[in-house]
Amino acid sequence: MATSQKFGGNWTEDKLNIFTSYLDAYLIALQNQEFKKIYIDAFAGTGEIETSDGGQYLVGSAKRALSADKKFDRYFFIEKDEDKAAELWAMVDSEFPELKRSVSVYCGDANEKLEQIIREQEWRYNRGLLFLDPYATQVNWTTLETVAKTKSIDVWYLFPFSALERMLxxxxxxxxxEDNINRLLGDTGWREEFYKKDPQMTLFDLFPDASDQNDGERKVKDANPDQIKEYILSRLETIFPCVSKHARIFRNSRNSPMFLFCFAISSDNPKAKGLALRIADNILKKK
Ligand SMILES: C[S@@+](CC[C@H](N)C(=O)[O-])C[C@H]1O[C@@H](n2cnc3c(N)ncnc32)[C@H](O)[C@@H]1O
Known part of the structure; x- marks a missing residue:
């Protein structure tokens, strides 16, 4: 078994199971519809995973999508690492030869390639399922805006919760x-949301010029993980018509939040939104 990618913890399997359950239900729900079904895996890896915390072998998202009983009409995989992209293509070639004609593997940055893939499809006649599974803060807010504008793509986004917390x-x-957080969250509202004026009087208040903060006002963090989670979801709600309230927090062995697994729908069709949300919520509510 190929082992060129090692990452994640126990929650890696939960993440993949949640995603695959949605993918299977999505393909069943759309099976009799005219739309072309498009799968986009923007951080595709190789199709196989060895988790770094216990030598557990898992089938990765790319291989899971290709093995689903019902099929997509097109599969787009994006992977930045050249060796992994080559390994992924070799896996498609050897294990899914019958699907090769509908598969494209792009080697490059997820933001750039996703913009390109989205630009090249006619979304009025297509429906898409997108998996954003980065290690850290690679997904730009502007990319999410592009996805939302298609009004045709459902997206599962593994939001890098601990990476954000480390920057706060x-x-x-x-x-x-600051620039990195703005790029991740798409605005500067987090500064007011997560910080308040330091209530403690210190020497800086008597000698404000000595303060090294720009506005001379010292701030302290005033946000717990639940507030940060709500803020992330509220940001997604500014661009997607529908976001699941049941996003799952994945924690490490010390119980610290690592990632927030979010689901958002870009369609504003009430029937499509309702169905997609019901399926996702049912999966996310199961522990
Ligand atoms: C968490 S892994 C994804 C695993 C995959 N979803 C699976 O289940 O097997 C993240 C992957 O994204 C790739 N990557 C990192 N930065 C990237 C970027 N900017 N654009 C595209 N891929 C990137 C890494 O090489 C790695 O293979």
Missing amino acids: PKNGKYEKW
Whole structure:
């Protein structure tokens, strides 16, 4: 078995099972519809995984999508690492020769290639399922905006919760991360949402010029993981017509939140939205 990618923890399997359950239900729900069904895996990996915390072998998202009983009309895989992209293509070639004609593997950055793939489809006649499964903060907010504008793509996004938390220091000195956070969340509202004025009077209040913060006002973090989760979901709701409230937090062995697994629908058709949300919520509510 190929082992060129190692990552994740126990939750990696939960994530993949949640995603695959949705994918199977999605293909059944759309089987008698005229739309062309498109699968996009923007952080595709190789199709096989060895988790870093216990030597567990798992089938990855790309292979799961290709093995589903019902089929997509097109499969787009994006993978930045050249060796992994080659391994992925070799897997498609040897294990799914009958699907090869409908598969494209792009080697490059997910944001760039996703923009290209989306631009090249006629979304009025297509329905898409997108998996965004990055290690960290690779997904730009502008990419999510492009996805939402298709009004045709359902997206599962493994939001990098711990990476965001690491960029939000308790002492309010977030300046060096600011651009990165804005790129991830799409605006600057998080500064007011996650920070408040430090209520403690110190020497800085008596000698404000000595403060090294730009506005001379010291801030402290005032946000717990639940508030951060709600904020992330509220940001997604600004661009997607529908976002599941049951996003799942994946935690590490010390119970710290690592990722937030979010589901968003870009269609504004009430029937399509209702069905997709019911399926996703049912899966997410099961522990
Ligand atoms: C968490 S793994 C994805 C695993 C995959 N979904 C699976 O189930 O097997 C993240 C993958 O994204 C790739 N990657 C990292 N940065 C990327 C980027 N900017 N664009 C595309 N792929 C990237 C990594 O090489 C890695 O294979």
